[in-house]
Amino acid sequence: MEEKEKDQTNVGAEGREENSKRGSGASLLEAVREEAKRALAAVRDSRALYEVRMKYLGRAGKVTALLKGLREIPAEERPSFGKRINDLREALEGEIDALEESVRRRELEERLAQEKTDVTMPGKRRKQGTLHPVTRVRNQLIDIFVGMGFEVYEGPEIENEYYNFTALNTPADHPARDMQDTFYLTDEFLLRTQTSAGQIRLMEKKKPPIKMLSPGRVFRSDDDATHSPMFHQMEGLVVDREVSLCDLQGMLDEFARTMFSGTSKTRLRPSYFPFTEPSVEVDVSCAACGGKGCSLCKGTGWIEVLGAGMVNRRVLENCGIDPDEYSGFAFGMGIERIAMLKYGVNNIKLLTENDVRFLSQFRD
Numbered sequence: 001m002e003e004k005e006k007d008q009t010n011v012g013a014e015g016r017e018e019n020s021k022r023g024s025g026a027s028l029l030e031a032v033r034e035e036a037k038r039a040l041a042a043v044r045d046s047r048a049l050y051e052v053r054m055k056y057l058g059r060a061g062k063v064t065a066l067l068k069g070l071r072e073i074p075a076e077e078r079p080s081f082g083k084r085i086n087d088l089r090e091a092l093e094g095e096i097d098a099l100e101e102s103v104r105r106r107e108l109e110e111r112l113a114q115e116k117t118d119v120t121m122p123g124k125r126r127k128q129g130t131l132h133p134v135t136r137v138r139n140q141l142i143d144i145f146v147g148m149g150f151e152v153y154e155g156p157e158i159e160n161e162y163y164n165f166t167a168l169n170t171p172a173d174h175p176a177r178d179m180q181d182t183f184y185l186t187d188e189f190l191l192r193t194q195t196s197a198g199q200i201r202l203m204e205k206k207k208p209p210i211k212m213l214s215p216g217r218v219f220r221s222d223d224d225a226t227h228s229p230m231f232h233q234m235e236g237l238v239v240d241r242e243v244s245l246c247d248l249q250g251m252l253d254e255f256a257r258t259m260f261s262g263t264s265k266t267r268l269r270p271s272y273f274p275f276t277e278p279s280v281e282v283d284v285s286c287a288a289c290g291g292k293g294c295s296l297c298k299g300t301g302w303i304e305v306l307g308a309g310m311v312n313r314r315v316l317e318n319c320g321i322d323p324d325e326y327s328g329f330a331f332g333m334g335i336e337r338i339a340m341l342k343y344g345v346n347n348i349k350l351l352t353e354n355d356v357r358f359l360s361q362f363r364d
């Protein structure tokens, strides 16, 4: 059918011939008009409409070809036939323009409907991170002690033997070196086993009064449910005139009340560290049972939380501080241990695996 139509209205060289043959070409014009009408009726979108426009009104279009064919029409018929072609062109232009407007409007509406945003749909939530429990406890410790006038000093993680051991009154042949299983990097350098090394570095630079807090990572070849080869410590050091163990306990009481419970108490037990004399082990009353005795504190009512003591005279001397004029106390605690006690975590690995299901429980 379409092929036939094409044949009828083919107004190329052949068409012009036909025009002249018939004298008026009127039937050809009618055929073009009819065909264009049908083509317009079949248009569904702006693309098809554009094709129709080109097919009839374009430079190689059928109406344009009719106009070109005028030359071959007898002179007396030309004006009236020319007018008919122009009328057809104008009519077609008008129809196409009108159709174009409605087609475009419909297309726009369809697009708007399709791309509509439903503002009542629930939004996509961004997952919010939380501070790691070790970071939380570290920050809390810093808050507590900075509130008491301490300054934060962070020492290096790679230390030499002198700062990590020797200056802390632990010479090479000292049996206390065996207390900490050390990762040596070379004969001289090692991964620090304790933040106590920072005491020496600070006292070499700063003279009393000193109130220092030194948080950081430490390393020991140790690995079980409560020990990890890398963990965090918080060191504290106070050096001034007439500093006593009572001052230490007063500050630690304040720490325990803020960190664990308003009724927490501390207890000092004799112990040994090469860099303190006397040395103590500090227990905090068990927050889980209030000191009555439970499985957490193994029935004792107390939980060991840190090591401390009065700074050994030799350590002060090693740093050029006169032990007859000044005295000091120091303490060191494991941050993971405090976090485990505070949050009831029974395996230190949970703090290093970084499983989000575990970590996301620590929110404010």
Ligand code: DAH
Residues within 6 Å of the ligand: 193, 194, 195, 196, 235, 236, 273, 275, 276, 306, 307, 308, 309, 329, 330, 331, 332, 333
């Ligand atoms: N450095 C010790 C350790 O890692 C902890 C310690 C004990 C630190 C007594 C101190 C202290 O400052 O006075 O086991």
